[in-house]
Amino acid sequence: MTKAERTRELIITKAAPLFNTKGVAGTSMNDILEVTKLAKGSLYVHFEDKEDLAHAVVDYHLERLGKTVESTLSKAASAHEKLLAYIDLFMDPVNPLLVGGCPMLNFGMESDDTDQVIRKKICLFMDNGVKMICSIIKSGKDKGEFSTDWDAKEFAVKMFATIEGGIMMSRVAGDNKTMKVIARGLKKEIEENTA
Amino acid sequence: MTKAERTRELIITKAAPLFNTKGVAGTSMNDILEVTKLAKGSLYVHFEDKEDLAHAVVDYHLERLGKTVESTLSKAASAHEKLLAYIDLFMDPVNPLLVGGCPMLNFGMESDDTDQVIRKKICLFMDNGVKMICSIIKSGKDKGEFSTDWDAKEFAVKMFATIEGGIMMSRVAGDNKTMKVIARGLKKEIEENTA
Amino acid sequence: MTKAERTRELIITKAAPLFNTKGVAGTSMNDILEVTKLAKGSLYVHFEDKEDLAHAVVDYHLERLGKTVESTLSKAASAHEKLLAYIDLFMDPVNPLLVGGCPMLNFGMESDDTDQVIRKKICLFMDNGVKMICSIIKSGKDKGEFSTDWDAKEFAVKMFATIEGGIMMSRVAGDNKTMKVIARGLKKEIEENTA
Amino acid sequence: MTKAERTRELIITKAAPLFNTKGVAGTSMNDILEVTKLAKGSLYVHFEDKEDLAHAVVDYHLERLGKTVESTLSKAASAHEKLLAYIDLFMDPVNPLLVGGCPMLNFGMESDDTDQVIRKKICLFMDNGVKMICSIIKSGKDKGEFSTDWDAKEFAVKMFATIEGGIMMSRVAGDNKTMKVIARGLKKEIEENTA
DNA sequence: TATGAATGAGCCTTCATTCAT
C-alpha cells in the first residue's frame, strides 16, 4: 500500500461517519479536514471534488456493510440460521453497525432526486441484497429446510423492505421497540415455512 | 386570512417540494426566494430563520399526508377496504403524493442525527399512523370482518415499516416493481385474516 | 403635548441610552423598536431617518446634561461652591449621570470623522461648558472669592479637559480611582486660588 | 517573514485607519476588502472573524503609539525634557500621530460597554502610560531636576487625563486651540516643580 | 398617527476549489 493509498483510505474512513450522519450536503470539506487533520489542499490530491469523495465514501459504506453481512452469514450453518442471523444483524438501529445508521436509507433518501451516481450504487447493492436472501431461501428449499411452495422472491423483497422500514422507524423513534416487533414477525413467518 | 398568513402559506407551499426533494441542508434560502419570487428580506418577516421555516414545512407535509390518508380512508366502506385503500395510496412511489417522496423517509433520515425537533415531529406522526392502522384492524375484528386472533399491533407495525421500506427501495430503483411485490404480500396477509 | 409629541419623546428617551451605550453605528432601528415596543413604521412617522433620530438623541443628552449641571450649580451659594459642585457631579463615571457615560466623549469620539452635525452640536456644548466655568470664576473674582490673578480661561479649559479625560480613564478602567485623584488635584488648585 | 505574516500585516495596517476613524461597528469587512484589494475569503484565512481582526488592530495601534512615545522620549536628554517632549507629541490632534486620532479615546469609548477584550487592552496600556510618566518624574527627582515634594503619581494621572481630554476637545472642535492652552498649563506646572 | 408586510442592499461568514511552493 503506497502512501497515497493510505492517505486516501484515511480520508475515506474518517469522512464516512460524517457523511452518513449529516448527509453529503450537510458535511463540508472543512469538517473532513478537521477529522483527518490534513491540510486544505490535500483532499484534492486524492479526490477530484466533494462529489468524487462522496461516491468513494458510499462505496466504502456499502462494502463494509456487504462484508459484515457476508462474514456473519458464512458463520451460520444452515439456510434457516442464515436468515435469522441476517435479521439479528439489524436488530439494534439505535447502535448501528455503521455510525449514522443504514447507508442505504441515508444516502438513498438524500440522493434519489439529486445524485444519480449514488442512487445507482445503492440500487445495485439493494438488488444484490435481495438476491442474496432469495438464494439463501432457494438453497434452503433444495436442502429440505424450507417448504418448497414458499415464494422466495416475495419474502426476500418483503424482508428487506420491512427491515429497512423498521430501521427508519426505530432511528426516528430513538429506540428499538419497532425493530423488535418486526424481527419477531419475520422470524415467525420463517418458522411457518420451515419444514 | 390576512395578507401575512397568505404570504406565509405561499412560502411554505413553494418551499415544501424543495425541502422534500433536496433536503433541508441542500436547499438554500435563495432557492426559496426564486420559487416564491419574493425579495431577500421577506422570508424573515414570516420565519425566524431557515430552521423555523424547515419546521413549518415539515408540519405542512405531515398535515397534507395525514389529510390525504384520512380522506381516502373515509371513503372506504369497511375496515377491510380501508386497509387495501391505505396500501394503494402508496403504490406509486415514483409519482408520489408529495413531490420529493415520503416526508417521513426524507426528513426522518436527514434529521435523525441533526434536528431533534423534526425527528420528534415525524416520530409522533408515525406513531399515530401505526395506531390508526391498528384501530382499523380492531374495528374490523369487532365487526366480524377479520379473524379475532389476528395480532393487530404486530401487523400494523409491519405494514407501516414494509410500505416505508418499499417506498425507499422503489424510489432508489426508480421504478415501482418492489412496491408491487410488497403490496401483493400485504394484501395476501390481509385476506388470510379476513373472515 | 399632543400624542405625536408624546410618542416622539418616548422614542428619544428610550433610544438615548442605547445610542449612548452602543454608539450610533452599533445601534439598529430594530433595537429601538424593541425598547419602545412600537411598530416598524412608527419610527419614520416621527423621524426622517436614523440620522435624524440620532441627532435628536444627541440634543436630548446634551440638554439633560446641561440642565443637570445648571440645577446643581444653582443650588450652590458661592462661586467656590459651584466649582466644587461641578467637579463632584462627575466623580462617579462608573455610575454615570446618563446611562452609557458622558455623551460628549461617546458621540464626540464616534462623530469626529463621520458626522459633522453631531460633532458641531458637541463642540458648541463644550464651548458653552467652558464658558460657564469661566464666568463662574470671573464672578468669583468679582466677589472677592478668588485671587484676581487666576487665569480663568486656562483653568476652565484645563478643568473641563481633565474631567473628560478622567471620565474616559475611569470608564475604561471600570473603577473611579483615577477620577478621585483628578478631583483632588483640581480642588487643590481651586483652593490655592481662593482668597 | 512568511507570506502569511506579510498578508496579515497588510490587512492590519490597511484596516487600522478605518477602524480608528469609523469605529469597529462602523467599519465593514467590505471596507477592509476594498483597501487591501484582497478577495472576499482571504480575510478569514488570517483572522477568525471581525472581532479577532479588531483586536489585532487595537494591538497594532497601541504598539505603534507606544513605540512612538518610547522613541521620542529616548531622544530627550533629561527627565524635564522628556515630559515636555511627551506633551509636544500630542500637541496636534487635528493631524494626529495615527489616522483617526487617539486610539485610547476612539476604541476606549466604543468598547467600554461593548467589548471587554478591547477595554482591557486599553486599560492596561493607559496604566503603563501613567506609570511611565510617573517614573520619569521620579527619576527627575532623583537627579535633582524636580523638587522632591512634587506628587509624581498625581501629576502623572492629571497630565495623562488632561491631554486625553484636550485631544477629544480639539478633535471635536476641529482645531488645536484647546490643546495649546492645555500644553501651556501643563508645562507651567512642570516648570513650577523644576528645581 | 400608526401599522407591519415588503424591499433589496448589505452584513459577516463559509463554501468548494485552485495553485504556487
Added chain:
DNA sequence: TATGAATGAAGGCTCATTCAT
C-alpha cells in the same frame, strides 16, 4: 505528495427604509 494562502461565489441573515392599509 503535501501544504496552506488565496479565491470569489454563495451561504444565512440584518439593515434602514417604504408604503399600502
